[in-house]
Amino acid sequence: MGGRIDDIAGVDSNPYIYYVGSATGGVWKTTNNGTTFTPIFDTYSTASIGDIAIAPSNPDIVWVGTGEPNNRQSSSFGDGIYKSTDAGATFTRMGLADSQTIARIVIDPKDPNVVYVAVLGHLFGPNKERGVFKTTDGGKTWNNVKFIDENTGFTDLVMDASDNKTLYAASYQRRRTSWGFNGGGPGSGLWKTTDAGKTWTRIQGNGFPEGLLGRMGIDASRSNPNIVYAQIEVGASTGTGGEEQTLAGGASPTPTPSPSATPTGSPTPDPKKSGVWRSDDKGKTWRVVSTCFNAGGCTENNRPMYYSQIRVDPSNPENVFVGGLNFSRSTDGGKTFKSLQPGIAHSDHHACWIDPKNGKHLLIGNDGGLDVTYDQGDTWEFINTIVACQFYAVAADMRKPYYVYGGLQDNGSWGGPSQTRSNAGITNADWFRTGGGDGFYSQADPTDYNIVYSESQNGSMSRLDLRTGRSVSIRPRAAAARRGGGGGGGGGRRGQPQPGASPTPTPEPTQDPQAALAAAAAAAGFGGFGANFATTSNVVPAPSPGEQYRFYWNTPIVFSPHNSRILYVGGDRFFKSLDRGDTWTASADLTRHIDRNTFSIMGVKGNEPMASKNDGYTSYGYVVTIAESPMVPGILWAGTDDGNVQISRDGGASWTNVAKKVPVLSEKSGELYHITRVEPSHFDAATCYLSVDGHRFDDLKPYVYVTRDYGQTWTSVAGNLPEWGNVNVIREDPKNRNLLYAGT
Template structure:
């Protein structure tokens, strides 16, 4: 490894500052000498002064957003990532080359390769998924040498790219669907077309400054014909799971048959309420068939006139046995009793309890139907009049195989804004308003809803039909849904526990539908037996680290939290030539990982967290684990950010500070965590977003919130000042300040062990 004297001096001074200022026990730190003036690193130190080496890990990989395969030779393909650039393989995934590391962004929304020449590759930057870990880009790039070099083709202010569509025979014609800003209005949204390889662009479809383009699909039979999905969405500043707006009047389907000169809005058979995200897939063998997965403002809900029966039951040998009858409910008024077996409803045989519920849901509140019931070996004829579900809050769930209780969630709610599969005939006569999978048999002119499935639409909304077999349709979600009958029935068994969840990209070989490449939050997978077995290509280090921490010893340990892949630790170096490999890394926490810190006095003591304030610690030497979260007193509620800020005091690492809507402190490594501040947020949605203690002056702590307030204490949390109300509080008295100022070098959001 080449060295640079000025760089070595700089690192040495930083290390000296760490040792003298924050890595020694409190009594030693109190005796430290006067700190040195901070020294800037030498100019160009990132690119020229040192050689970087990857230490991994590749165990868990990271979020894939798009896959592009050169179909004439499917061993050549590209995978785009949410925040790790672009990968290319020329040997079907055995090795990969990172191709987008020197551009202005590494967040990619879509990648496409021109099928007439694999040297021509297009990249649209900025991830399309509107979640709280999304990054933005700076337009479109084009390569004419297979990705070795790139030309920036403009569209700088489009921020996020939904989809790119390429002309099949003319390498100069491309369409780019631009989503625009995720956090506010943006006039650069819309569908753009170039006919000169990206030198100039024409905006050919524009709705308004709130609505962008999420999908663009070109007819396999006619490159002049495209169907385009527009999407109105916006995030707020509070870092929640869903966007603040995920549907609106701007979301729709549009069709052109003249290469974008004119567009028509498609409505026939589609929902009439506000739409959200839409995904498209065109069947290659017969372009009359098009599939769409459609989110609406009603997705996952129950119809307003849904019937309520007022029972719970179970399967009988024949029919449905009643195990509970709600007092004063429709069933009770019909004199249905516990242990009755319903064998017919409205003249139709009941095969099971689930079948009973399915048949009940085909009616509406207010309708009266006949029941045939077996009671003590006698058949009775009863009549029940369904009512609307009472709104009194009671215990209930979202299992569609039992009737939900009063006040419960919709039985069709798939969680996280999604909708469960195979209930399209149980959401009433206007079931299409709830969205799901739609099929067109006339090139998109008219549509029919064929399934209710739509998992977490804002994050997925990806549907694929096998290019060579209309029977096989796939919907990507937390699970991988597959249909063998053209989308009329779906199962969620596209993979087992050995495959990561959260799927975003799927390529299906047009010559062999058994061969697929899958991209999800855990990286890349390949199957050659139609999803029976998957091979994880876990040899590319594209994990999405939110934060990295280091231990204080010479052969330091690296720990960090990753998006949807927990928290991991590993060595900075090992006693072999190649360096750390996957097996050198170990998991220390689950969920989504964020801040990770190492006790500077004990390199085996690691602190970690997952989403929404679920903090913890683990000692690698002893195996001791602890859960770190404050318990709110009666009448008080605590809330935390998706990525909760916490620190270990640089003056005493036993002190653990964190921030939600209060600042919390433990003086015993996270035990007995308690609030030490007033409520620090400006709104009921806000939470702590950053916290720092001065490494120079013990007790000076700053904390910031997602809704824009900053507070400071200079006396260990006894008193707090909102610096927006008293700006003078930003500067403590001179005798409490070190030369680095409050917050100082290295203190922000991390503490000892380093912020990442």
């Protein structure tokens, strides 16, 4: 299964050869038009790819910029720029090690030693190594030819096809934090050089939008270089955390339906809104040609911090394509756009390559992988030969052969066998879907393998019986709330149920297993959003009227190691169920109760307007990791995203916060660091391991601790872990107390 694609680069002289960059899966190469792919970047120190460029004068020269430029809360960072002179067989790192995010690479078509790089820079903090960099000696040395400030980098770059000294560059001021996002500011803008980067002029006035600007995408026509398009984020958002809202009970709203395959675009474009701008004189004057005019029909720039990709047909400047939730096409120079989404297997589009010799041949990359068209988007084929899906979590049951379960970014939750009797081995048909949306924790009941628990974003949890296909929501509800899939994507069209056969021999069900699973999928909202309502709380005692629960993007849900009917879930508090999720008890709020509006991001107060304000964050303060001692029932640990470490020794009835005992959390600079894992020891009830992550505060050091006295004292066991690499998980071997595993 494919996963999020950040960039595609094809060889102009041979479109059967192209390279694909994945958000966390490295670089893939095909020489047979996608029939097979080879991973060519697995041996290097990062797998997060920002951009790929091939030298027009020598296709053996391939550049790779690392670090995903799509700005989401889970984006991974890179460690610089790499170069290959043997068509991807080997790569050498060529510098820009502290860039973290490289958004675009442009190679001079006349001289492959001249390369321009748009460095976006750190997502979670300020840094100096950002701006437009240039090399004239093939990467041996670099000059920062355009620097604005430590909060502003560059997110797009394009060269005039008729003049290699003329380039356009889009600057982007943005900052993500542990609690929010600010996606714009005075640093954002469009720039032009006509002397190969020696001097730059900011484009403003003459029809170019004014006021608060955010992310931009740019492209210049190859067939008519006078024509330049810009996809521009204009103005502030409502500041509600992107598409994910908090409703009563922490439920997520029903998303706006995808636009239909009909032309969209305002008949009277509003220059004060995000959309598409066009210049017919190389950037001297501009006019807005299409803007977002309603929430249900905006294809032009509906989530700019995550998309902002625009491409012009090399052979026809009137044919324009834009990425976004949907992939859309204009054939009238950007005045109207038609969504091509009904024919594409997945949504959320970040990459597009157009064959320079055949404008009807396009490759696009999205959260589900790679798609190709040979008729300019009228029909599409999904290329399912790249294995780059992104698992948030995996689990295995203990049957023989065992089954594996996992949840994927924007591709739902799945289960499948580790072995089959077929000579063909394990095929797609052996896998079955257990949940929709963005998949996270998915696991089988340890005592009944036919009961599978799954979740999607913001705590949308379900319990699926594989024998009958019946799925029920088990999300803790404070009051009347919609249940089913959570907000934020729904897994796209590829999220349609594909359950396969029941994974174990079972008694004959009352209906066909596949039909039962499909019906359950429809009821639970797999691949979309549920339409069922619960009118009463399932928390005992019932919460006060109007009380709400908060749930993290990937909410922890775990079994008690002593009784699989007991479930633990983290929200803003600790939830416990004794009946497999039918009813719950709730603790008090275990977080720091922080109002994120009291914080500023890049000098802007939290209650003031921002571009793409708080995108991806519904609120702040969640329990993000839970574990129970394997030694003694009722000894529970919980960690939060705002720096609390809580312990209960009475089954969750009462809690003690021991965060101030942890060295890094006792410091002012680290008190809000994210607790990534609590790991109680398998050998001693008083012992627990703890991993802490500071990368959301631009601190990449590893923090791992152990307590042997129920949290009263903590000692660092980070040892010789690399200084550059935050720790996401710590595990103790269940058979060898001296053996620890750390994931960075």
